[in-house]
Amino acid sequence: MRIDGRQPDELRPTKLERGFAKFAEGSCLITMGDTHMLVTATVEDRVPPWLKGQGQGWVTAEYAMLPRSGRQRNQRDGNRGPNGRSMEIQRLIGRALRAVIDMEALGERTITLDCDALRADGGTRTAAITASYVALVDALDWMQKQRTLKKQVLKDSLAAVSVGVVNGVELLDLCYEEDSKAQTDMNVVMTGSGKFVEVQGTAEADPFSAETLGKLLALAKKGIHELTDMQDAVLGK
Secondary structure, eight states: OOTTSOOTTOOOOEEEEETOSTTSSEEEEEEETTEEEEEEEEEESOOOGGGTTSSOOEEEEEEEEOTTSSSSOOOOGGGTOOOHHHHHHHHHHHHHHHTTBOHHHHOSOEEEEEEEEEEOSSOHHHHHHHHHHHHHHHHHHHHHHTTOOOSOOBOSOEEEEEEEEETTEEEESOOHHHHHTOSEEEEEEEETTSOEEEEEEEESSSOOOHHHHHHHHHHHHHHHHHHHHHHHHHHTO
């Protein structure tokens, strides 16, 4: 029995709230158990200097945890710049989103996804990716209403989930207590069509076998399929 009573292949209770931030071009609040992530999307008519004149856009992300989102107070990134963990996570989010965007169809515009952990209980990076897709879709819809898009920009949907091995058992969607003692910890990003975008897996103790890897990827695929259905439902697809 897991600490919160779930089955090994069961997601935490999950909810996606679209349009949570009134003034953003797109936004989504995701709750996965006690992890709450707010993602807002901002559209700007500019691109980084190294992309100017190339006829394509850019999608990027910023990630931060509020000081008391976790069990102890962490210092605000704004006081000292993003820490190494925040940098690694926001690069992951940006990479993942760019995998499902046609940059030429976007034109010379930048969409920034700001991902803020309001409450952190494991899986913040994967929750941020899942919510970022919803916020991104709404931002693109806003652009279409402004008649700034002429082509289809999205190539696929996107979601992510954590999996791991705890006490020798493969588990889906780890909470903090499970993640902190996992023998294997893995984050999986997939498209709605079932293709892998990124797999981050680490053996914290004993190395894991190909059989265990297969079981973890199967669990992740099941969870991402369920998250994709939730995204489609909240987006009215």
